[in-house]
Amino acid sequence: MQRRVLYHALMALSLATAACAASAQAAAKYPSRPIKIVVPFAPGGTTDALARLVGQHMTQDWGQAVVIENKPGAGATLGADAVAKAPGDGYTLLMGAAHHTIAQNVYAKVPYHFGRDFAPVTVVAMVPNMVVVNANVPARTIQEFIALAKSQPGKLNYGSAGAGTAHHLIGEMFKLRAGVDLVHVPYKGSSPAVADLLSGQVQLMFDTVTSGLPQVKAGKTRALAVTTAKRSSALPDVPSLSETVLPGFDVGTWFGILAPAATPPDIVNKLNAEIVKIINTPEVRKQMLEMGSEPVGNTPAQMAAQIKTELDAFGAVVKQIKLTVE
Incomplete structure:
Protein backbone atom coordinates (compact mmCIF):
# COMPACT_ATOMS: atom_id res chain seq x y z
CA MET A 1 0.00 0.00 0.00
CA GLN A 2 2.79 2.39 0.96
CA ARG A 3 4.62 1.61 -2.29
CA ARG A 4 1.48 2.35 -4.31
CA VAL A 5 0.98 5.69 -2.53
CA LEU A 6 4.65 6.55 -3.06
CA TYR A 7 4.39 5.58 -6.73
CA HIS A 8 1.36 7.82 -7.32
CA ALA A 9 3.02 10.68 -5.44
CA LEU A 10 6.15 10.38 -7.58
CA MET A 11 4.06 10.23 -10.75
CA ALA A 12 2.15 13.37 -9.74
CA LEU A 13 5.44 15.14 -8.98
CA SER A 14 6.88 14.02 -12.31
CA LEU A 15 3.84 15.28 -14.22
CA ALA A 16 3.90 18.60 -12.37
CA THR A 17 7.62 19.01 -13.12
CA ALA A 18 7.03 18.20 -16.78
CA ALA A 19 4.16 20.71 -16.95
CA CYS A 20 6.35 23.44 -15.41
CA ALA A 21 9.13 22.66 -17.87
CA ALA A 22 6.70 22.78 -20.80
CA SER A 23 5.31 26.09 -19.55
CA ALA A 24 8.78 27.60 -19.24
CA GLN A 25 9.72 26.33 -22.71
CA ALA A 26 6.56 27.84 -24.23
CA ALA A 27 7.27 31.18 -22.52
CA ALA A 28 10.86 31.18 -23.79
CA LYS A 29 9.61 30.93 -27.39
CA TYR A 30 6.74 33.39 -26.87
CA PRO A 31 5.77 35.31 -28.93
CA SER A 32 6.61 33.60 -32.21
CA VAL A 127 -10.19 56.38 -15.21
CA PRO A 128 -11.87 58.01 -12.22
CA ASN A 129 -15.57 58.72 -12.41
CA MET A 130 -16.70 62.04 -10.99
CA VAL A 131 -19.80 63.47 -9.41
CA VAL A 132 -20.51 66.22 -11.94
CA VAL A 133 -23.46 68.62 -11.77
CA ASN A 134 -25.09 71.12 -14.10
CA ALA A 135 -23.56 74.57 -13.57
CA ASN A 136 -26.90 75.91 -12.27
CA VAL A 137 -27.13 73.42 -9.39
CA PRO A 138 -26.69 75.49 -6.17
CA ALA A 139 -23.99 73.27 -4.65
CA ARG A 140 -20.30 74.12 -4.79
CA THR A 141 -19.05 71.13 -2.77
CA ILE A 142 -20.04 67.49 -2.38
CA GLN A 143 -21.13 68.20 1.19
CA GLU A 144 -23.48 70.92 -0.06
CA PHE A 145 -24.85 68.62 -2.75
CA ILE A 146 -25.66 65.84 -0.28
CA ALA A 147 -27.41 68.37 1.95
CA LEU A 148 -29.37 69.66 -1.06
CA ALA A 149 -30.37 66.12 -2.11
CA LYS A 150 -31.52 65.28 1.43
CA SER A 151 -33.65 68.42 1.49
CA GLN A 152 -35.33 67.44 -1.79
CA PRO A 153 -35.76 63.63 -1.76
CA GLY A 154 -36.72 62.23 -5.17
CA LYS A 155 -36.45 65.63 -6.85
CA LEU A 156 -32.93 65.45 -8.32
CA ASN A 157 -32.18 63.28 -11.36
CA TYR A 158 -28.93 61.66 -12.43
CA GLY A 159 -28.28 60.49 -15.98
CA SER A 160 -26.36 57.42 -17.06
CA ALA A 161 -25.23 55.73 -20.27
CA GLY A 162 -27.86 53.06 -19.62
CA ALA A 163 -29.15 50.61 -17.02
CA GLY A 164 -26.37 48.39 -15.73
CA THR A 165 -23.51 50.67 -16.85
CA ALA A 166 -20.73 51.94 -14.59
CA HIS A 167 -22.43 55.35 -14.45
CA HIS A 168 -25.58 53.66 -13.13
CA LEU A 169 -24.00 51.29 -10.60
CA ILE A 170 -21.66 53.92 -9.18
CA GLY A 171 -24.67 56.22 -8.84
CA GLU A 172 -26.56 53.56 -6.89
CA MET A 173 -23.53 52.93 -4.66
CA PHE A 174 -23.39 56.65 -3.95
CA LYS A 175 -27.12 56.78 -3.11
CA LEU A 176 -26.83 53.89 -0.68
CA ARG A 177 -23.69 55.18 1.05
CA ALA A 178 -24.76 58.85 1.18
CA GLY A 179 -28.36 58.08 2.14
CA VAL A 180 -29.89 60.23 -0.60
CA ASP A 181 -32.88 59.66 -2.87
CA LEU A 182 -31.91 60.40 -6.49
CA VAL A 183 -33.90 59.39 -9.58
CA HIS A 184 -31.99 57.39 -12.19
CA VAL A 185 -32.58 58.39 -15.83
CA PRO A 186 -30.99 55.88 -18.25
CA TYR A 187 -29.95 56.95 -21.76
CA LYS A 188 -28.75 55.01 -24.80
CA GLY A 189 -25.13 56.01 -24.38
CA SER A 190 -23.09 58.67 -22.64
CA SER A 191 -23.49 61.44 -25.26
CA PRO A 192 -27.27 61.96 -24.90
CA ALA A 193 -26.90 61.82 -21.11
CA VAL A 194 -24.24 64.54 -21.21
CA ALA A 195 -26.43 66.62 -23.56
CA ASP A 196 -29.28 66.54 -21.04
CA LEU A 197 -26.89 67.32 -18.18
CA LEU A 198 -25.77 70.44 -20.05
CA SER A 199 -29.36 71.50 -20.71
CA GLY A 200 -30.42 70.85 -17.12
CA GLN A 201 -32.85 68.00 -17.87
CA VAL A 202 -30.83 65.96 -15.37
CA GLN A 203 -28.91 67.59 -12.55
CA LEU A 204 -25.91 65.29 -12.26
CA MET A 205 -23.95 62.36 -13.65
CA PHE A 206 -21.28 59.97 -12.42
CA ASP A 207 -19.35 60.44 -15.64
CA THR A 208 -15.75 59.44 -16.37
CA VAL A 209 -13.10 62.15 -16.25
CA THR A 210 -12.15 61.43 -19.87
CA SER A 211 -15.70 62.06 -21.05
CA GLY A 212 -16.69 64.94 -18.78
CA LEU A 213 -13.43 66.91 -18.52
CA PRO A 214 -14.04 69.25 -21.51
CA GLN A 215 -17.38 70.47 -20.11
CA VAL A 216 -15.86 70.98 -16.64
CA LYS A 217 -12.96 72.99 -18.04
CA ALA A 218 -15.39 75.08 -20.11
CA GLY A 219 -17.41 75.89 -16.97
CA LYS A 220 -20.55 74.22 -18.35
CA THR A 221 -20.59 71.65 -15.54
CA ARG A 222 -19.03 71.46 -12.09
CA ALA A 223 -17.05 68.50 -10.71
CA LEU A 224 -17.74 68.06 -7.00
CA ALA A 225 -15.75 64.88 -6.28
CA VAL A 226 -14.08 61.88 -7.88
CA THR A 227 -15.14 58.34 -7.00
CA THR A 228 -11.67 56.79 -6.74
CA ALA A 229 -9.74 56.95 -3.47
CA LYS A 230 -7.01 59.03 -5.12
CA ARG A 231 -7.62 62.35 -6.82
CA SER A 232 -7.43 62.57 -10.60
CA SER A 233 -4.26 64.03 -12.12
CA ALA A 234 -6.52 65.81 -14.61
CA LEU A 235 -8.50 67.46 -11.77
CA PRO A 236 -6.06 67.77 -8.87
CA ASP A 237 -8.19 70.34 -7.03
CA VAL A 238 -11.28 68.12 -6.98
CA PRO A 239 -11.40 65.98 -3.81
CA SER A 240 -12.35 62.33 -3.64
CA LEU A 241 -15.52 61.05 -2.01
CA SER A 242 -13.33 58.97 0.29
CA GLU A 243 -11.44 61.94 1.71
CA THR A 244 -14.55 64.07 2.20
CA VAL A 245 -17.87 62.39 2.93
CA LEU A 246 -17.68 58.64 2.20
CA PRO A 247 -14.51 57.06 3.70
CA GLY A 248 -13.41 53.97 1.77
CA PHE A 249 -15.43 54.78 -1.37
CA ASP A 250 -13.12 53.68 -4.18
CA VAL A 251 -14.70 52.83 -7.53
Whole structure:
Protein backbone atom coordinates (compact mmCIF):
# COMPACT_ATOMS: atom_id res chain seq x y z
CA MET A 1 0.00 0.00 0.00
CA GLN A 2 2.79 2.39 0.96
CA ARG A 3 4.62 1.61 -2.29
CA ARG A 4 1.48 2.35 -4.31
CA VAL A 5 0.98 5.69 -2.53
CA LEU A 6 4.65 6.55 -3.06
CA TYR A 7 4.39 5.58 -6.73
CA HIS A 8 1.36 7.82 -7.32
CA ALA A 9 3.02 10.68 -5.44
CA LEU A 10 6.15 10.38 -7.58
CA MET A 11 4.06 10.23 -10.75
CA ALA A 12 2.15 13.37 -9.74
CA LEU A 13 5.44 15.14 -8.98
CA SER A 14 6.88 14.02 -12.31
CA LEU A 15 3.84 15.28 -14.22
CA ALA A 16 3.90 18.60 -12.37
CA THR A 17 7.62 19.01 -13.12
CA ALA A 18 7.03 18.20 -16.78
CA ALA A 19 4.16 20.71 -16.95
CA CYS A 20 6.35 23.44 -15.41
CA ALA A 21 9.13 22.66 -17.87
CA ALA A 22 6.70 22.78 -20.80
CA SER A 23 5.31 26.09 -19.55
CA ALA A 24 8.78 27.60 -19.24
CA GLN A 25 9.72 26.33 -22.71
CA ALA A 26 6.56 27.84 -24.23
CA ALA A 27 7.27 31.18 -22.52
CA ALA A 28 10.86 31.18 -23.79
CA LYS A 29 9.61 30.93 -27.39
CA TYR A 30 6.74 33.39 -26.87
CA PRO A 31 5.77 35.31 -28.93
CA SER A 32 6.61 33.60 -32.21
CA ARG A 33 3.61 34.86 -34.21
CA PRO A 34 1.14 37.78 -34.20
CA ILE A 35 -0.90 38.50 -31.07
CA LYS A 36 -4.54 39.60 -31.13
CA ILE A 37 -6.06 41.95 -28.55
CA VAL A 38 -9.85 41.84 -28.63
CA VAL A 39 -11.53 45.14 -27.76
CA PRO A 40 -15.19 44.43 -26.88
CA PHE A 41 -16.30 47.89 -28.01
CA ALA A 42 -16.47 49.78 -31.30
CA PRO A 43 -13.38 51.70 -32.48
CA GLY A 44 -12.79 54.97 -30.66
CA GLY A 45 -13.15 55.54 -26.94
CA THR A 46 -10.77 54.85 -24.08
CA THR A 47 -10.74 51.03 -24.27
CA ASP A 48 -9.78 51.06 -27.94
CA ALA A 49 -7.22 53.87 -27.53
CA LEU A 50 -5.43 52.13 -24.65
CA ALA A 51 -5.36 48.78 -26.48
CA ARG A 52 -3.82 50.40 -29.56
CA LEU A 53 -1.28 52.32 -27.47
CA VAL A 54 -0.10 49.19 -25.65
CA GLY A 55 -0.25 47.05 -28.81
CA GLN A 56 1.88 49.50 -30.77
CA HIS A 57 4.69 49.33 -28.21
CA MET A 58 4.45 45.54 -27.86
CA THR A 59 4.94 45.30 -31.63
CA GLN A 60 8.00 47.54 -31.45
CA ASP A 61 9.54 45.62 -28.55
CA TRP A 62 8.80 42.06 -29.64
CA GLY A 63 8.93 42.38 -33.42
CA GLN A 64 5.58 40.58 -33.73
CA ALA A 65 2.44 42.28 -34.98
CA VAL A 66 -0.17 43.01 -32.31
CA VAL A 67 -3.54 43.23 -34.04
CA ILE A 68 -6.52 45.01 -32.47
CA GLU A 69 -9.86 43.34 -33.20
CA ASN A 70 -12.99 45.31 -32.28
CA LYS A 71 -15.79 42.94 -31.32
CA PRO A 72 -18.62 45.00 -29.77
CA GLY A 73 -22.01 43.73 -28.68
CA ALA A 74 -24.05 42.32 -25.80
CA GLY A 75 -22.77 44.83 -23.24
CA ALA A 76 -19.10 43.97 -23.93
CA THR A 77 -19.71 40.27 -23.26
CA LEU A 78 -19.48 39.17 -26.92
CA GLY A 79 -15.80 39.99 -27.25
CA ALA A 80 -15.02 38.67 -23.77
CA ASP A 81 -16.72 35.36 -24.55
CA ALA A 82 -14.58 34.95 -27.70
CA VAL A 83 -11.42 35.34 -25.63
CA ALA A 84 -12.65 33.07 -22.82
CA LYS A 85 -13.10 30.28 -25.39
CA ALA A 86 -9.81 30.93 -27.23
CA PRO A 87 -6.74 28.69 -26.77
CA GLY A 88 -4.71 29.54 -23.67
CA ASP A 89 -1.49 30.21 -25.55
CA GLY A 90 -1.07 33.97 -25.09
CA TYR A 91 -1.97 34.85 -28.66
CA THR A 92 -5.54 35.99 -27.96
CA LEU A 93 -5.96 38.63 -25.27
CA LEU A 94 -8.82 40.79 -23.99
CA MET A 95 -8.75 44.49 -23.23
CA GLY A 96 -11.20 44.15 -20.39
CA ALA A 97 -12.84 46.87 -18.34
CA ALA A 98 -14.94 47.52 -15.25
CA HIS A 99 -17.96 46.94 -17.52
CA HIS A 100 -17.22 43.20 -17.30
CA THR A 101 -17.46 43.00 -13.50
CA ILE A 102 -20.80 44.79 -13.80
CA ALA A 103 -22.09 42.66 -16.69
CA GLN A 104 -21.39 39.49 -14.72
CA ASN A 105 -23.90 40.69 -12.13
CA VAL A 106 -26.59 42.46 -14.16
CA TYR A 107 -27.09 40.24 -17.21
CA ALA A 108 -29.37 37.27 -16.74
CA LYS A 109 -27.13 35.03 -18.86
CA VAL A 110 -23.37 35.48 -19.33
CA PRO A 111 -21.67 32.63 -21.25
CA TYR A 112 -18.54 32.74 -19.05
CA HIS A 113 -17.58 33.73 -15.52
CA PHE A 114 -15.36 36.79 -15.43
CA GLY A 115 -13.70 35.74 -12.18
CA ARG A 116 -12.86 32.18 -13.28
CA ASP A 117 -12.49 32.03 -17.06
CA PHE A 118 -9.69 34.59 -17.45
CA ALA A 119 -6.09 34.93 -16.32
CA PRO A 120 -5.55 38.57 -15.28
CA VAL A 121 -2.35 40.11 -16.67
CA THR A 122 -2.38 43.74 -15.50
CA VAL A 123 -4.61 46.77 -15.10
CA VAL A 124 -3.34 49.21 -17.72
CA ALA A 125 -5.12 52.33 -16.51
CA MET A 126 -7.82 53.60 -14.21
CA VAL A 127 -10.19 56.38 -15.21
CA PRO A 128 -11.87 58.01 -12.22
CA ASN A 129 -15.57 58.72 -12.41
CA MET A 130 -16.70 62.04 -10.99
CA VAL A 131 -19.80 63.47 -9.41
CA VAL A 132 -20.51 66.22 -11.94
CA VAL A 133 -23.46 68.62 -11.77
CA ASN A 134 -25.09 71.12 -14.10
CA ALA A 135 -23.56 74.57 -13.57
CA ASN A 136 -26.90 75.91 -12.27
CA VAL A 137 -27.13 73.42 -9.39
CA PRO A 138 -26.69 75.49 -6.17
CA ALA A 139 -23.99 73.27 -4.65
CA ARG A 140 -20.30 74.12 -4.79
CA THR A 141 -19.05 71.13 -2.77
CA ILE A 142 -20.04 67.49 -2.38
CA GLN A 143 -21.13 68.20 1.19
CA GLU A 144 -23.48 70.92 -0.06
CA PHE A 145 -24.85 68.62 -2.75
CA ILE A 146 -25.66 65.84 -0.28
CA ALA A 147 -27.41 68.37 1.95
CA LEU A 148 -29.37 69.66 -1.06
CA ALA A 149 -30.37 66.12 -2.11
CA LYS A 150 -31.52 65.28 1.43
CA SER A 151 -33.65 68.42 1.49
CA GLN A 152 -35.33 67.44 -1.79
CA PRO A 153 -35.76 63.63 -1.76
CA GLY A 154 -36.72 62.23 -5.17
CA LYS A 155 -36.45 65.63 -6.85
CA LEU A 156 -32.93 65.45 -8.32
CA ASN A 157 -32.18 63.28 -11.36
CA TYR A 158 -28.93 61.66 -12.43
CA GLY A 159 -28.28 60.49 -15.98
CA SER A 160 -26.36 57.42 -17.06
CA ALA A 161 -25.23 55.73 -20.27
CA GLY A 162 -27.86 53.06 -19.62
CA ALA A 163 -29.15 50.61 -17.02
CA GLY A 164 -26.37 48.39 -15.73
CA THR A 165 -23.51 50.67 -16.85
CA ALA A 166 -20.73 51.94 -14.59
CA HIS A 167 -22.43 55.35 -14.45
CA HIS A 168 -25.58 53.66 -13.13
CA LEU A 169 -24.00 51.29 -10.60
CA ILE A 170 -21.66 53.92 -9.18
CA GLY A 171 -24.67 56.22 -8.84
CA GLU A 172 -26.56 53.56 -6.89
CA MET A 173 -23.53 52.93 -4.66
CA PHE A 174 -23.39 56.65 -3.95
CA LYS A 175 -27.12 56.78 -3.11
CA LEU A 176 -26.83 53.89 -0.68
CA ARG A 177 -23.69 55.18 1.05
CA ALA A 178 -24.76 58.85 1.18
CA GLY A 179 -28.36 58.08 2.14
CA VAL A 180 -29.89 60.23 -0.60
CA ASP A 181 -32.88 59.66 -2.87
CA LEU A 182 -31.91 60.40 -6.49
CA VAL A 183 -33.90 59.39 -9.58
CA HIS A 184 -31.99 57.39 -12.19
CA VAL A 185 -32.58 58.39 -15.83
CA PRO A 186 -30.99 55.88 -18.25
CA TYR A 187 -29.95 56.95 -21.76
CA LYS A 188 -28.75 55.01 -24.80
CA GLY A 189 -25.13 56.01 -24.38
CA SER A 190 -23.09 58.67 -22.64
CA SER A 191 -23.49 61.44 -25.26
CA PRO A 192 -27.27 61.96 -24.90
CA ALA A 193 -26.90 61.82 -21.11
CA VAL A 194 -24.24 64.54 -21.21
CA ALA A 195 -26.43 66.62 -23.56
CA ASP A 196 -29.28 66.54 -21.04
CA LEU A 197 -26.89 67.32 -18.18
CA LEU A 198 -25.77 70.44 -20.05
CA SER A 199 -29.36 71.50 -20.71
CA GLY A 200 -30.42 70.85 -17.12
CA GLN A 201 -32.85 68.00 -17.87
CA VAL A 202 -30.83 65.96 -15.37
CA GLN A 203 -28.91 67.59 -12.55
CA LEU A 204 -25.91 65.29 -12.26
CA MET A 205 -23.95 62.36 -13.65
CA PHE A 206 -21.28 59.97 -12.42
CA ASP A 207 -19.35 60.44 -15.64
CA THR A 208 -15.75 59.44 -16.37
CA VAL A 209 -13.10 62.15 -16.25
CA THR A 210 -12.15 61.43 -19.87
CA SER A 211 -15.70 62.06 -21.05
CA GLY A 212 -16.69 64.94 -18.78
CA LEU A 213 -13.43 66.91 -18.52
CA PRO A 214 -14.04 69.25 -21.51
CA GLN A 215 -17.38 70.47 -20.11
CA VAL A 216 -15.86 70.98 -16.64
CA LYS A 217 -12.96 72.99 -18.04
CA ALA A 218 -15.39 75.08 -20.11
CA GLY A 219 -17.41 75.89 -16.97
CA LYS A 220 -20.55 74.22 -18.35
CA THR A 221 -20.59 71.65 -15.54
CA ARG A 222 -19.03 71.46 -12.09
CA ALA A 223 -17.05 68.50 -10.71
CA LEU A 224 -17.74 68.06 -7.00
CA ALA A 225 -15.75 64.88 -6.28
CA VAL A 226 -14.08 61.88 -7.88
CA THR A 227 -15.14 58.34 -7.00
CA THR A 228 -11.67 56.79 -6.74
CA ALA A 229 -9.74 56.95 -3.47
CA LYS A 230 -7.01 59.03 -5.12
CA ARG A 231 -7.62 62.35 -6.82
CA SER A 232 -7.43 62.57 -10.60
CA SER A 233 -4.26 64.03 -12.12
CA ALA A 234 -6.52 65.81 -14.61
CA LEU A 235 -8.50 67.46 -11.77
CA PRO A 236 -6.06 67.77 -8.87
CA ASP A 237 -8.19 70.34 -7.03
CA VAL A 238 -11.28 68.12 -6.98
CA PRO A 239 -11.40 65.98 -3.81
CA SER A 240 -12.35 62.33 -3.64
CA LEU A 241 -15.52 61.05 -2.01
CA SER A 242 -13.33 58.97 0.29
CA GLU A 243 -11.44 61.94 1.71
CA THR A 244 -14.55 64.07 2.20
CA VAL A 245 -17.87 62.39 2.93
CA LEU A 246 -17.68 58.64 2.20
CA PRO A 247 -14.51 57.06 3.70
CA GLY A 248 -13.41 53.97 1.77
CA PHE A 249 -15.43 54.78 -1.37
CA ASP A 250 -13.12 53.68 -4.18
CA VAL A 251 -14.70 52.83 -7.53
CA GLY A 252 -13.61 53.84 -11.01
CA THR A 253 -13.50 52.59 -14.56
CA TRP A 254 -10.44 50.38 -15.05
CA PHE A 255 -9.07 48.97 -18.28
CA GLY A 256 -6.73 45.99 -18.38
CA ILE A 257 -5.34 43.00 -20.22
CA LEU A 258 -6.57 39.46 -19.56
CA ALA A 259 -5.84 36.09 -21.19
CA PRO A 260 -7.87 32.85 -21.29
CA ALA A 261 -7.73 31.01 -17.95
CA ALA A 262 -5.63 28.14 -19.35
CA THR A 263 -2.73 30.43 -20.31
CA PRO A 264 0.50 29.19 -18.65
CA PRO A 265 1.67 31.37 -15.73
CA ASP A 266 5.08 31.90 -17.38
CA ILE A 267 3.41 33.49 -20.42
CA VAL A 268 1.12 35.59 -18.19
CA ASN A 269 4.18 36.81 -16.27
CA LYS A 270 6.06 37.58 -19.50
CA LEU A 271 3.09 39.60 -20.75
CA ASN A 272 2.85 41.37 -17.42
CA ALA A 273 6.53 42.35 -17.42
CA GLU A 274 6.31 43.69 -20.97
CA ILE A 275 3.09 45.68 -20.52
CA VAL A 276 4.13 47.12 -17.14
CA LYS A 277 7.42 48.24 -18.72
CA ILE A 278 5.45 49.95 -21.51
CA ILE A 279 3.10 51.67 -19.04
CA ASN A 280 6.04 53.04 -17.05
CA THR A 281 7.77 54.69 -20.01
CA PRO A 282 7.51 58.51 -19.81
CA GLU A 283 6.07 58.73 -23.34
CA VAL A 284 3.21 56.31 -22.65
CA ARG A 285 2.44 57.75 -19.20
CA LYS A 286 2.20 61.21 -20.75
CA GLN A 287 -0.20 59.98 -23.45
CA MET A 288 -2.39 58.22 -20.89
CA LEU A 289 -2.56 61.24 -18.60
CA GLU A 290 -3.45 63.49 -21.53
CA MET A 291 -6.50 61.31 -22.24
CA GLY A 292 -7.53 61.46 -18.56
CA SER A 293 -6.36 57.92 -17.72
CA GLU A 294 -4.27 57.18 -14.64
CA PRO A 295 -1.49 54.66 -15.51
CA VAL A 296 -1.48 51.58 -13.25
CA GLY A 297 0.55 48.50 -14.24
CA ASN A 298 0.01 46.14 -11.29
CA THR A 299 0.62 42.40 -10.83
CA PRO A 300 -1.69 39.58 -12.00
CA ALA A 301 -2.50 38.80 -8.35
CA GLN A 302 -3.41 42.42 -7.63
CA MET A 303 -5.64 42.57 -10.70
CA ALA A 304 -7.33 39.29 -9.71
CA ALA A 305 -8.01 40.67 -6.21
CA GLN A 306 -9.47 43.87 -7.66
CA ILE A 307 -11.77 41.90 -9.97
CA LYS A 308 -13.02 39.76 -7.07
CA THR A 309 -13.65 42.83 -4.91
CA GLU A 310 -15.62 44.52 -7.70
CA LEU A 311 -17.64 41.39 -8.54
CA ASP A 312 -18.68 41.19 -4.88
CA ALA A 313 -19.35 44.94 -4.49
CA PHE A 314 -21.39 45.32 -7.67
CA GLY A 315 -23.17 42.06 -6.91
CA ALA A 316 -24.30 43.40 -3.54
CA VAL A 317 -25.64 46.63 -5.10
CA VAL A 318 -27.41 44.79 -7.94
CA LYS A 319 -29.05 42.45 -5.42
CA GLN A 320 -30.13 45.35 -3.21
CA ILE A 321 -31.74 47.31 -6.05
CA LYS A 322 -33.03 44.12 -7.74
CA LEU A 323 -31.54 44.99 -11.13
CA THR A 324 -31.55 42.56 -14.07
CA VAL A 325 -30.76 43.42 -17.68
CA GLU A 326 -31.74 41.01 -20.45
